[in-house]
Amino acid sequence: MTERRTARRYDLSLPVIVRVPNESVADRQEGKTRDISTRGLYFILNQEFEAGSEIDITLTLPAEITHGSEVFVRARGKVLRVEPRIEDSRSRMGVAAVIERYDIIRGEGAKA
Numbered sequence: 001m002t003e004r005r006t007a008r009r010y011d012l013s014l015p016v017i018v019r020v021p022n023e024s025v026a027d028r029q030e031g032k033t034r035d036i037s038t039r040g041l042y043f044i045l046n047q048e049f050e051a052g053s054e055i056d057i058t059l060t061l062p063a064e065i066t067h068g069s070e071v072f073v074r075a076r077g078k079v080l081r082v083e084p085r086i087e088d089s090r091s092r093m094g095v096a097a098v099i100e101r102y103d104i105i106r107g108e109g110a111k112a
Contacts, residue, residue: 007037017058040098053079075102
């Protein structure tokens with residue numbers, strides 16, 4: 001099988017907050033990324049999403065990575081695939097998503 005990815009992938013475990021836009025209830029799920037590229041990411045959380053779902057994503061890049069203060073990345077994306085996983089003896093969901101657009105926010109008060 002040949003590799004179809006064109007963007008470099010970084011193995012990073014970062015906090016991620018995921019929401020489904022336009023939901024009547026502002027439900028948010030917190031999880032961790034497994035890897036990130038400029039075009040997409042793979043993250044682990046408890047809730048299952050459907051492939052094709054639009055999602056809002058907020059990532060926190062810690063000061064150790066940015067060599068300064070925390071940086072927040074807010075992104076809009078789409079779920080490509082969902083797969084069941086076992087993490088720490090618990091059933092979790094692995095979600096692969098494509099990033100359609102993103103904004104980088106520096107400074108205080110940027111959390112969602």
